[in-house]
Amino acid sequence: MPRQGGAAYERRMSWVFALLLFASTSALAQQSAPRLISDSPEYCAELAGRFAAIGPEAPSHLRLLADEGRQLCAEGQTRSGIAKLRRALKEAQRGE
Amino acid sequence: MAAQPEEAGGWRDVGAYLKSAGFRFAALFAVLFLAAIASFALMLWWGTAGTLSRQIDDAIRADALGLQEAWRGGGVAAATEAIGERLAVDIDDHAIYLLMDEAGNRLAGNLDRWPSAAGIPGSWSSDMVRRDGVAVPARLHRVLLDQGHRLLVGRDATDREKLRSLLSEALLWSFAVAVAFALAGAAALRRVLADRLRAASLTAGAIAAGDLSRRVPLSTQRDEFDQLGASMNAMLDRIDQLMVGIKGVSDSIAHDLRTPIARARMRLENALLSAPDEESLRAAMETTVADLDGISRVFQALLRIAEAEAGARRAAFARFDLAAVLTDAAEVYGALAEERGQQLQTSWPEKLEMVGDRDMLLQAVANLLDNAVKFTPEGGTIRLTASAPARGKREISVSDEGPGLAPMDRARAGERFFRADPSRALPGSGLGLSLVKAVAALHGGELQLGDARPGAERPGLEARLMLSSRA
Numbered sequence: 001m002p003r004q005g006g007a008a009y010e011r012r013m014s015w016v017f018a019l020l021l022f023a024s025t026s027a028l029a030q031q032s033a034p035r036l037i038s039d040s041p042e043y044c045a046e047l048a049g050r051f052a053a054i055g056p057e058a059p060s061h062l063r064l065l066a067d068e069g070r071q072l073c074a075e076g077q078t079r080s081g082i083a084k085l086r087r088a089l090k091e092a093q094r095g096e
Numbered sequence: 097m098a099a100q101p102e103e104a105g106g107w108r109d110v111g112a113y114l115k116s117a118g119f120r121f122a123a124l125f126a127v128l129f130l131a132a133i134a135s136f137a138l139m140l141w142w143g144t145a146g147t148l149s150r151q152i153d154d155a156i157r158a159d160a161l162g163l164q165e166a167w168r169g170g171g172v173a174a175a176t177e178a179i180g181e182r183l184a185v186d187i188d189d190h191a192i193y194l195l196m197d198e199a200g201n202r203l204a205g206n207l208d209r210w211p212s213a214a215g216i217p218g219s220w221s222s223d224m225v226r227r228d229g230v231a232v233p234a235r236l237h238r239v240l241l242d243q244g245h246r247l248l249v250g251r252d253a254t255d256r257e258k259l260r261s262l263l264s265e266a267l268l269w270s271f272a273v274a275v276a277f278a279l280a281g282a283a284a285l286r287r288v289l290a291d292r293l294r295a296a297s298l299t300a301g302a303i304a305a306g307d308l309s310r311r312v313p314l315s316t317q318r319d320e321f322d323q324l325g326a327s328m329n330a331m332l333d334r335i336d337q338l339m340v341g342i343k344g345v346s347d348s349i350a351h352d353l354r355t356p357i358a359r360a361r362m363r364l365e366n367a368l369l370s371a372p373d374e375e376s377l378r379a380a381m382e383t384t385v386a387d388l389d390g391i392s393r394v395f396q397a398l399l400r401i402a403e404a405e406a407g408a409r410r411a412a413f414a415r416f417d418l419a420a421v422l423t424d425a426a427e428v429y430g431a432l433a434e435e436r437g438q439q440l441q442t443s444w445p446e447k448l449e450m451v452g453d454r455d456m457l458l459q460a461v462a463n464l465l466d467n468a469v470k471f472t473p474e475g476g477t478i479r480l481t482a483s484a485p486a487r488g489k490r491e492i493s494v495s496d497e498g499p500g501l502a503p504m505d506r507a508r509a510g511e512r513f514f515r516a517d518p519s520r521a522l523p524g525s526g527l528g529l530s531l532v533k534a535v536a537a538l539h540g541g542e543l544q545l546g547d548a549r550p551g552a553e554r555p556g557l558e559a560r561l562m563l564s565s566r567a
Contacts, residue, residue, distance in 0.1 A: 010474050023333065032212060033211070033223070033224040033225055033226050034194075034207045034208055034209050034210070034211050034224040034225050034226070035207070035208045035209075035225070035227075036192065036206055036207060036208075036225055036227045037206055037207070038183055038186075038189070038206035039189075039227070039228065040562050043206070046180075047184055050180070050184050066560055079189075082189075083189070084188065086184060086185060086186060086187050086189075087186050087187055090185040090187055093185060
């Protein structure tokens, strides 16, 4: 009986180890995945620079939109700021 | 141990159930139903998630071609600018780009490094990238440029994966429901089949148990099961009729042969006990031999009728001229009629080709002429005619001036050993018309009986053999 109980315990433990191994491998794979860097303040500044290059010719509502984007980036809301700047750039490109 | 036979019986029941036609039909229905559902699911998947995947790949491919063009036109600077422009207007934030030099330095793009599972340049992969620290699925396409430079173009595939997940879940539930419906439908189908066949099965069981009067009850649906039931009933009626016929024949054989056999026995016994001389003994024996020949003829006739009814002689069918057969019969019976002061009138075309059994037909015509000669009074006329009333049809008619047959007797005239009252006084076995009827059936036709002279005091009998010349 003790031997049988021991074997069952070993089986249970091997399953636990397998699960842990799978979970850690999966987590490791996620951690090692490349990272998207188009949501950083640096990229926000890059977009603002791009808009500034065409800014003087852009319609006023687009300039306003770009300003809002810059402001949001400055306040730390980088993704929203980038989205506004991208929209302003796209509209400006369409206008051209 | 005692439970073993019971268990074996249980497995046998399961085996019988699995082998039953009802289960197989039901299983076929379930498989077809599930196959239809699977086809539908496949088409749905192909039309939604598949289309989205193909659209993503098309967009990536077009993007990669555009960047390669920029690379060829202006090298690193042009490609870098093109990537920057594309990223700057990517409102959905789905685009992924990475341009690297030979040394592995990042030159442009929004991915921090080359994916570790990078395969052969130009190949496609579904990988994971991190956005805000969260791993998201991405579709990636790797392109090898000049001077060892590498380009990676991709799209965030989160939406596609969400759609796939939703669709998979919906299809899984649908499939589970379809399986439940298929099983329920199969069970219902099996039950309906079993219910519809139960009546036929019970009837067959009752008949096998000896109750020949049972018939399959028919529903008002007039479907295939009712058709099967009606066929079974018709078959049972026919079997019943044949059994009654066989019983009648057996009774008739016993009745009709008992008298001549008893007579022959008595004659032999008398001769044995009281014949005064050898001459008397010989005469008694000759008479007995004649009686036994008569019995033998009855059996021969019975055998010929059975042979004709069984259709065994159909294999021996051949083409022959019916006119020649009738001529032979007329020659024999013309002489016989003349001896009795009767006249035989004949009429048929020069040639009457047909396919059939010549000997059987000659026997049938001879039987009809034999009856006509027997019943026509002295000075009377017998008519034997034949014609081709339609293409593929032949008709032989024999009419006499005898007493004829009452309508009730005509219906029974084809039965073995049947003899109408006026003919009981005359010699005969009651098998002549039975053979004629069987020969007519063998040749795809029938025997029709009617008055030769309707309304006359002695109406006579007209026997018409309607035959198929192609049998």
